[in-house]
Amino acid sequence: MYLKVQLPWNVIIPAENLDAKGLMLQRSIIVRLMENFATRKATKDLGYFLAVTTLESIGEGRVRQHTGDVLFPVVFSCITFKLFRGEILEGVVHKVLKHGVFLRCGPVENIYLSYLKMPDYRYVPGENPVFLSDKLSKIEKEVVIRFIVIGTKWLEVEREFQALVSLEGDYLGPISQSKLYKEAEKLNFDAAIRENKTSVALVGRDNHGRVVLT
């Protein structure tokens, strides 16, 4: 789930960047904060760090002995992404193996769906291996799957999460792309020029008025 979190942080500005006027100082604090934020990548409690949204406050700077840097305590808001046990999410299959598939959801690449948690699905080997159900529903690369999270693990060294998910439950499993855009066959296509005027997109509306891009 995506979260909006307010966080306190200490931003350290090296002495060389300090001889500027007030506004420039604030700018270097913001730049430094965003750099630190991107480097940190994720924490166990808050999940993956996506983007800083607002800077709430900058406190008084404190000079650090020995280095001459100045430390500014700041409070800011940001968006993070964290997987919760019991949560239902949608992800995309990116690897199919004999005993399960790996899914990608947002910034998380290592989401594992074991064959034990795919009731009614059987592995079908081949150049493009798939899992096939009795009702001929297919789980293969690039398919969107709705799953429930049964466990998560934080890897300190890589600073990332892994998750174990399952299809055991109602309304879980592959979601066909045509369900996201219902009755895709009956589209009216128009060519539209995207706002930045450097590319053309084919745009249509399906029967439910949803915009479909190809």
Add this chain to the structure above:
Amino acid sequence: MSGEEEENAAELKIGDVALILEHKYEQLQQMSEDPLNQVSQVFEKSLQYVKRFSRYKNPDAVRQVREILSRYQLAEFELCVLGNLCPETVEEAIAMVPSIKTKGRAHDDEAIEKMLNDLSLIKKFE
């Protein structure tokens, strides 16, 4: 799930996140030639994901969805899961968010169905 949130954390729908990340990306585009170079992998993958899975394509629709869902006395995370997954039937909604049935507020099926209908209307006229 509802007990695990941080005290100063609020849940966001995928649609809201899509608006924020796209805006950020545009800001970066204005600042440099090659914005993708500037952003972390986490940002890039998340931007791809929210753009693909955001069910309502324009900001007004996203806002309307939030308005509609907030009329029904839902917890923030329930609101988010329903907005993200867009269940079509009452059974699907209960399967996605069991707590709408089990908590003391006891939303009855009619109320849930009305809410889902309102949501699908937005999609139709988006």
